[in-house]
Amino acid sequence: MSTSTTAPQQPVKPKARKAKELGSVVPMTTFMWLLAVLYAFPLVWFLLSAFKPGSELFQYPLTILPENPTAAGFEKAWDRFDFMLYFSNTLAVALTTTVLTVFASAMTGYALAKYQDKVWIRIFFVCLLATTMLPTEVILSPTFLVIRDLGMYDSMAGLVVPSILTATGVFMFRQYFVSIPDDILEAARIDGARETGIFFRIMLPMSRPIIMTLAIFSFQWRWNDYIWPLIVVGDERKFTLQIALRSIVGAENIDWPLLLAASVMSILPLVLIFIVFQKYVMNEDINAGLKD
Amino acid sequence: MTATATTSQTPAGPRARPRRGRRAQYRLAPLALAGASIVLFLVFFVWPGGLGLIYSFTDYSGLGTPEFVGTDNYERLFGDPTFYESLTRTLLFALLSVPLMYVMSLSVAALLVSNHTRGKTAAKLVFFFPWLISPIVAGVIWRWMFGESFGFVNYVIDRLGGNPLAWQTDPDLALMVVVIAATWGGTAFNMLIFIAALKNVPRAYYEAAEIDGANAWQRFRSITLPSIAPTSFLVILLSSLGAMKEFAMIQALNEGGPGTSNVLLIQYIYETGFQRADIGYASAVSMVLLLILLTIALVQMAVNRRSA
Numbered sequence: 001m002s003t004s005t006t007a008p009q010q011p012v013k014p015k016a017r018k019a020k021e022l023g024s025v026v027p028m029t030t031f032m033w034l035l036a037v038l039y040a041f042p043l044v045w046f047l048l049s050a051f052k053p054g055s056e057l058f059q060y061p062l063t064i065l066p067e068n069p070t071a072a073g074f075e076k077a078w079d080r081f082d083f084m085l086y087f088s089n090t091l092a093v094a095l096t097t098t099v100l101t102v103f104a105s106a107m108t109g110y111a112l113a114k115y116q117d118k119v120w121i122r123i124f125f126v127c128l129l130a131t132t133m134l135p136t137e138v139i140l141s142p143t144f145l146v147i148r149d150l151g152m153y154d155s156m157a158g159l160v161v162p163s164i165l166t167a168t169g170v171f172m173f174r175q176y177f178v179s180i181p182d183d184i185l186e187a188a189r190i191d192g193a194r195e196t197g198i199f200f201r202i203m204l205p206m207s208r209p210i211i212m213t214l215a216i217f218s219f220q221w222r223w224n225d226y227i228w229p230l231i232v233v234g235d236e237r238k239f240t241l242q243i244a245l246r247s248i249v250g251a252e253n254i255d256w257p258l259l260l261a262a263s264v265m266s267i268l269p270l271v272l273i274f275i276v277f278q279k280y281v282m283n284e285d286i287n288a289g290l291k292d
Numbered sequence: 293m294t295a296t297a298t299t300s301q302t303p304a305g306p307r308a309r310p311r312r313g314r315r316a317q318y319r320l321a322p323l324a325l326a327g328a329s330i331v332l333f334l335v336f337f338v339w340p341g342g343l344g345l346i347y348s349f350t351d352y353s354g355l356g357t358p359e360f361v362g363t364d365n366y367e368r369l370f371g372d373p374t375f376y377e378s379l380t381r382t383l384l385f386a387l388l389s390v391p392l393m394y395v396m397s398l399s400v401a402a403l404l405v406s407n408h409t410r411g412k413t414a415a416k417l418v419f420f421f422p423w424l425i426s427p428i429v430a431g432v433i434w435r436w437m438f439g440e441s442f443g444f445v446n447y448v449i450d451r452l453g454g455n456p457l458a459w460q461t462d463p464d465l466a467l468m469v470v471v472i473a474a475t476w477g478g479t480a481f482n483m484l485i486f487i488a489a490l491k492n493v494p495r496a497y498y499e500a501a502e503i504d505g506a507n508a509w510q511r512f513r514s515i516t517l518p519s520i521a522p523t524s525f526l527v528i529l530l531s532s533l534g535a536m537k538e539f540a541m542i543q544a545l546n547e548g549g550p551g552t553s554n555v556l557l558i559q560y561i562y563e564t565g566f567q568r569a570d571i572g573y574a575s576a577v578s579m580v581l582l583l584i585l586l587t588i589a590l591v592q593m594a595v596n597r598r599s600a
Binding site: 029033242246 | 318322325326333344404408416418419425432434442447476484508533540562565575582586
């Protein structure tokens, strides 16, 4: 599958047809950009509002651009809201989980792809498939009790360990390893390589694009996760960003300048990652893993 | 690194040759590779699932010993109007948001692969951007847009001479805002799935149809839709399951308000289980929701199979 983002090359067409095509280019392009503006506007409005001083936020008539741009909200978020603490909590959890998720998913995906002659492997595959339809978020209280009984409540381990295994991650790798011909595996076996050696020395390095994509996905999942930290963490010093943001929204009187600024700051790391690793994120092929 | 190095792991057989080490390896390697995941699966899926099923028949409150109460929780549940309210609201939300999500992500994807649009690369970035936004921040963004006395939407309505709408205090309008926010947030990922599917539809089909005089709509209905049917199925299934467990975004958008009118099932489970510590009852609700999710998945699979 080739997925160049530019339009596919068109063969030369008769003049009449070209003119007809141009006639539909204008309305369709307009329509597409109209939709794009609709999707972008809430975000733009939110971003610009974060730079408005508190008095201007609720002052009619509203202006799109801030009249007196200020970073007061950001300063407040930094000083009074303890942004750095929540930020580093979230970063630690997201990074640790991502590394573990990539390893666990790669190993499991490989086992599911290359040892399909084993009955238990096929059973485990179906079990994982079932978790996409029967997610744990649904059974909140028992999950909380399990975490508590394991002594993981209010700990880093409680935030990391339960979210390592994701069906999507495993299926992404499985899909990739299924597409790798068995000949490579057989050749390595004949050369006397150990099974696990084949995986770590040959297969894992080959799957670099999947590793990158899943790492970014996993980081986004964990960075933006709300429900796990909500049930695992009770101590305010251990809050992740999402929980901390929720606590501002939940207040009796919402401090909008603070909320807007803190929210803007909370999305910056993902924006940065997205800008750098765009090709891994917006690659349509990766979703193949979901289609099984 | 030779196979003989591992022969000690296997019991000596009558034909204890180096090959037996390879066979033992072949048996053990998948277990070594998938072992961690199997343990995680058992501890964080099977154990809570089983526990939930057991607790749903008890009066457990998190402390002390759970007392077996038979089907008490389920009887209470089916006689509880707040549960029905929450359930119907969740189903209504899914019924409204899934079709909207489907239409929006397919339209955007179709525009992004069309030969008749310009600036596709930039537009794709714009449409994909909401994927980066967490449900909580998405809730904040839309709460800000639809504020009753300060929101941009009411300001525009006011400017155009209309009466500002009660986006926060009218239950149905509040649900509309939730539907819009959910669609906005979910379009990006579904759009990617659709783009991949649309690019795989053979171009020759369209050219042949064009020669036969089919217009754009006819081509879309008779070629595109049937060709991407498996993808449509996937998107609808995932969106339905996602809609049934919507929680975080609403927490930031209106906390299920006004009042409790938009408390969807997960929030209901959270509140009964954690705020009222009624774990037995909350587990019973969880079991019912699991059953609903399973039914949705099975029904959609059956429909998909029949139409295929």
